[in-house]
Amino acid sequence: MNYLQQLIKKLNRIDSTYPFIQKCSSGIFPQWKEVDEFVSTCKQILFPTYFSTDIVKSVALNDFLLSKLLEAKSNLMVLLKKSFCYGCDDHGLNNDEYDEKLFSKLLMEVEVFLDSLPTIKEMLITDAHATFLGDPAAKNHGEVILCYPGFLAMMHYRIAHQLYVQNVPILPRMMTELAHSKTGIDIHPGATIGPYFAMDHGTGIVIGETTIIGENVKIYQGVTLGAKSFPLDENGNPVKGIPRHPIVEDNVIIYANATILGRVRIGQNSIIGGNTWITTDVPPNSKVTI
Numbered sequence: 196m197n198y199l200q201q202l203i204k205k206l207n208r209i210d211s212t213y214p215f216i217q218k219c220s221s222g223i224f225p226q227w228k229e230v231d232e233f234v235s236t237c238k239q240i241l242f243p244t245y246f247s248t249d250i251v252k253s254v255a256l257n258d259f260l261l262s263k264l265l266e267a268k269s270n271l272m273v274l275l276k277k278s279f280c281y282g283c284d285d286h287g288l289n290n291d292e293y294d295e296k297l298f299s300k301l302l303m304e305v306e307v308f309l310d311s312l313p314t315i316k317e318m319l320i321t322d323a324h325a326t327f328l329g330d331p332a333a334k335n336h337g338e339v340i341l342c343y344p345g346f347l348a349m350m351h352y353r354i355a356h357q358l359y360v361q362n363v364p365i366l367p368r369m370m371t372e373l374a375h376s377k378t379g380i381d382i383h384p385g386a387t388i389g390p391y392f393a394m395d396h397g398t399g400i401v402i403g404e405t406t407i408i409g410e411n412v413k414i415y416q417g418v419t420l421g422a423k424s425f426p427l428d429e430n431g432n433p434v435k436g437i438p439r440h441p442i443v444e445d446n447v448i449i450y451a452n453a454t455i456l457g458r459v460r461i462g463q464n465s466i467i468g469g470n471t472w473i474t475t476d477v478p479p480n481s482k483v484t485i
Contacts, residue, residue: 223277224277224365225274225277225278225365225366225369227369227373229270229273229274230274230366230369230370230373231373232270233267233270233271233274234350234351234354234370234373236263236266236267236270237267237312237350237354238350239263240260240263240264240267240312241312241315241316241319241350242316242319242340243256243259243260243263245337245340245341247259264309267309268305268309271305271308272301272302272305274366275301275304275305275363275366276297276301278363278364278365278366279297279300279301279363279364280297304361304363307361308357308358308361311357315353315354315357317390318353318390319346319349319350319353321390321391321392322346322349322353322390322391322392322393323336323339323340323346324336324391325391325392325393325411325413326339326343326345326346326393326394326395327339329393329395329413330393330395343397344377344378344379344380344394344396344397344398345378345380345393345394345395345396345397345400347374347377347378348371348374348375348378348380348382348394348397348400349382349388349392349394350374351370351371351373351374351382352371352374352382352384352386352388353388354370355367355368355370355371355384356384356385356386356387356388358370358384359384359385367384367385368383368384370384371383371384378397378398379397379398379399379400380394380397380398380399380400381400381401381402382400382402383402383403383404383406385404385405386402386403386404386405386406386407386408386440387406387407387408388402388406388408388412389408389409389410389411389412389445390410390411391410391411391412392408392411392412392413393412393413393414394413394414394415395413395414395415395416396415396416396451397416398416398417399416399417399418399452400414400416400417400418400419401418401419401420401421402420402440403420403421403422403439403440404440405422405437405438405439405440405458406420406440406441406442406443407440407441407442407443408420408443409443409444409445409446409447409463410445410446411445411446412443412445412446412447412448412449413447413448413449414448414449415449415450415451415452415469416451416452417451417452417453418449418450418451418452418453418454418455419453419454419455419456420440420441420443420455421440421454421455421456422439422440422456422457423439423456423457423474425439438458439457439458440457440458441455441456441457441458441459441460441461442458442459442460442461443455443461444460444461444462444463444465444479445463445464446463446464447461447462447463447464447465447466447467448465448466448467449461449467450466450467450468450469451469451470452469452470453467453468453469453470453471453472453473454471454472454473455467455473455474456472456473456474457474459473459474459475459476459477460476460477461473461476461477462476462477462478462479462480462481463479463480464479464480465477465478465479465480465481465482465483466481466482466483467483468482468483468484468485470485471483471484471485
């Protein structure tokens with residue numbers, strides 16, 4: 196046995212030693228490149244004159260959108276199959292039964308997602324408008340859509356959140372982590388964020404999975420909406436899925452580097468000053484500073 200075969204044997208032995216490292220029964224996980232390409236296609240559908248690589252004339256816009264929707268449908272079918280199939284088994288079904296059942300499920304999920312695109316677009320337009328109104332440096336809405344990292348992160352988040360509420364595994368997190376790597380803004384796809392949401396500058400913002408944000412909220416760079424220490428189960432493992440992040444009500448402003456931890460409520464119309472540390476509820480119409 197040469198050294199490469201010995202190396203393969205060692206790698207396989209490690210896999211068998213740590214069975215919690217999930218295998219992919221379909222052969223491959225969703226890949227970063229194809230996830231990025233799918234999000235890019237969605238951005239072209241949502242804002243074709245901003246993100247298309249082709250010249251989009253109004254007379255040909257419907258044809259362009261049709262081609263991109265068909266592309267998105269095809270690519271999402273592939274991504275969903277990889278997402279739903281990793282680590283699963285056929286539950287005793289033969290391949291023909293499983294393929295037919297899986298295809299029907301994937302097609303339904305794709306159609307639900309595509310039907311949500313108008314709502315996603317409307318929400319993103321409110322985000323762009325809120326950002327434009329909240330930043331004197333923004334010359335027009337197009338500058339926000341093309342240049343602002345906060346808006347880029349929200350495009351990824353709003354697309355990913357829809358798939359998250361459809362209970363799609365792994366794919367939504369990959370989408371928001373792509374934005375995280377590009378912008379420094381970390382939004383979990385499970386967070387609930389209302390319309391007219393603006394992030395000024397954005398770098399270093401963290402929004403946790405069970406965060407709830409109301410309408411017309413603005414936050415600045417370095418803000419953390421996070422959790423405190425995690426409760427553990429009887430085996431000493433963190434309890435998953437419990438509400439553990441803040442609730443931010445309507446018309447709140449949170450300034451740079453504020454840290455808000457735990458299931459606390461920030462009341463409507465409040466202002467949270469920079470560099471504050473908050474672990475208790477804040478009543479409506481409050482102003483919190485150091």
